[in-house]
Amino acid sequence: MSKTVPAERLRAAVAAGLDLLGENRVQEAAAKVPEVPGARWHLVGPLQSNKARRAVELFDAIETVDSVDLAVRLDRIVGELRPGTRFPVLLQVNVDRDPAKAGLDPEAVAWALERIGELTRLEVRGLMTIGRLVAEPEAARPTFRALRRLGERLRRSGLPLGPELSMGMTDDFEVAVEEGATIVRIGRAIFGERPAG
Ligand SMILES: *Cc1c(COP(=O)(O)O)cnc(C)c1O
Numbered sequence: 001m002s003k004t005v006p007a008e009r010l011r012a013a014v015a016a017g018l019d020l021l022g023e024n025r026v027q028e029a030a031a032k033v034p035e036v037p038g039a040r041w042h043l044v045g046p047l048q049s050n051k052a053r054r055a056v057e058l059f060d061a062i063e064t065v066d067s068v069d070l071a072v073r074l075d076r077i078v079g080e081l082r083p084g085t086r087f088p089v090l091l092q093v094n095v096d097r098d099p100a101k102a103g104l105d106p107e108a109v110a111w112a113l114e115r116i117g118e119l120t121r122l123e124v125r126g127l128m129t130i131g132r133l134v135a136e137p138e139a140a141r142p143t144f145r146a147l148r149r150l151g152e153r154l155r156r157s158g159l160p161l162g163p164e165l166s167m168g169m170t171d172d173f174e175v176a177v178e179e180g181a182t183i184v185r186i187g188r189a190i191f192g193e194r195p196a197g
Contacts, residue, residue, distance in 0.1 A: 001021075001022040001023075001024075001044070001169070001185045001186060001187030001190075001191075002021040002022060002023060002032070002187075002191070003022070003023055003024050003025065003028060003045075003187065003194070004028075004194045004195060005191045006032075007031075007032045007035035007036050009191065010032065010035075010036045010039070011035070011036055013190070013191075014036060014037075014038050014039050018039075018190070019038070019039055019040060020039070020040050020041075020042065020183075021036070021039045021040070021041050021042070022041070022042045022043075022044045022063075022185050022187075023041060023042075023043060023044070023045070023059075024043070024044050024045025024046075025045055026043070026045075026047070026051040026054050026055050026058065029041060029043070029058050029059065030054060030058060033058050040060040040061075041058060041059045041060055042059060042060065042061045042062070042063050042183075043055055043058075043059045043061070043062045043063060043064060044063045044064060044128070044166075044185055045064060046064060046066075046102050047062060047064055047065075047070060049069070049070060049073055052070065052073050052074055052077055053077050053081070055074075056074060056077045056078055056081055056082070056087065057081060060088070061087075061088040061089065061090070061125065062074065062087075062088075062089050062090070063089070063090040063092065063128040063166050063183075064090075064092045064102065064128065065089045065090065065091050065092060065116070065122075065124075066091070066092045066094075066102050066103050066104050067104070067112070068112050068115045068116060071089070071112075071115070071116040071119055071122060072119065074087065074089065074121075074122060075087075075119035075120070075121045075122050078121040078122065079121050082121075085121070086120075086121055086122060086123040087121060087122055087123065088122075088123050088125045089116075089122050089123070089124055089125065090124070090125055090126050090127060090128040090164060090166055091104060091109060091112065091113065091116070091124060091126075091127055091128070092104065092127075092128045092129065092130075093106055093109055093127050093128070093129050093147060093150065094106070094129070095129045095131075095143045095146050095147050095150075096131070096132050096143055098132060101130060103129065103130070106146070106150055109127075109150060109154065110154060110157070110159065113154060113159045113160070113161060114159065117159060117160040117161075123162065124160060124161055124162060125162035125163075125164045126151065126161065126162045126163055126164025126165055126166065126182070127147055127150065127151050127161070127164070127165055127166070128164075128165075128166035128167065128183075129143060129144075129147045129166075129167050131143045131144065131167065131168075131169075131172060131176075134171075134172070137171055137172040137174065137175045138175060140168075140172040140175055140176070141175050141178075141179060143167075144165075144167050144168065144172075144175060144176045144179035144180070144181065145179050147165060147167055147179075148165055148179055148180040151163075151165060163182065164182045164183055165180050165181050165182050165183070166181070166182070166183035166184075166185060167179070167181045167183075167184070168181045168184040168185065168186075169184070169185050169186060169187065170186050170187060170188040170189040173186055173189075
């Protein structure tokens with residue numbers, strides 16, 4: 001997770017072997033992507049529909065698709081900007097049904113995936129969740145386990161869902177890996193504390 005980290009430090013990180021960077025704002029990414037060659041970029045923040053086009057231009061994948069409407073819009077834009085390709089997305093799931101968080105309700109994912117799965121220019125590579133803020137990493141385990149099990153159920157029922165599970169951050173990524181994370185989003189443990197505010 002490279003948000004708030006200046007391009008110069010990111011270039012050093014890429015030179016040291018880090019090749020996947022995550023940003024949560026389209027605006028910030030627009031400034032940094034051209035300055036940091038050789039990296040792949042994932043959007044892991046909320047995407048407003050008026051920034052969808054810019055996001056498809058900038059990012060290699062969008063991890064925060066949380067509605068059928070957004071997926072339909074992205075599918076159309078990919079057709080315009082990257083015809084003949086399939087754009088990788090993850091569906092963001094609000095596993096804990098936290099009213100302060102974005103993401104599909106776990107009960108709604110199957111329904112959404114049926115529709116999004118029909119879009120020919122998106123490839124749903126997997127699921128993503130942002131866990132609750134917890135005091136102990138262990139307390140995040142039920143959230144991660146629930147996301148993994150949800151993915152397993154959806155694939156078993158024949159829905160077109162790839163294997164990725166994006167979950168875990170600096171404070172709880174070990175637990176996330178134990179529960180099957182394939183993408184961990186680590187910011188502070190790599191780049192240090194972010195500036196306040
Ligand atoms: C900032 C951020 C992270 C990284 O958090 P750290 O605690 O710095 O590892 C992970 N996921 C999302 C969605 C973020 O916005």
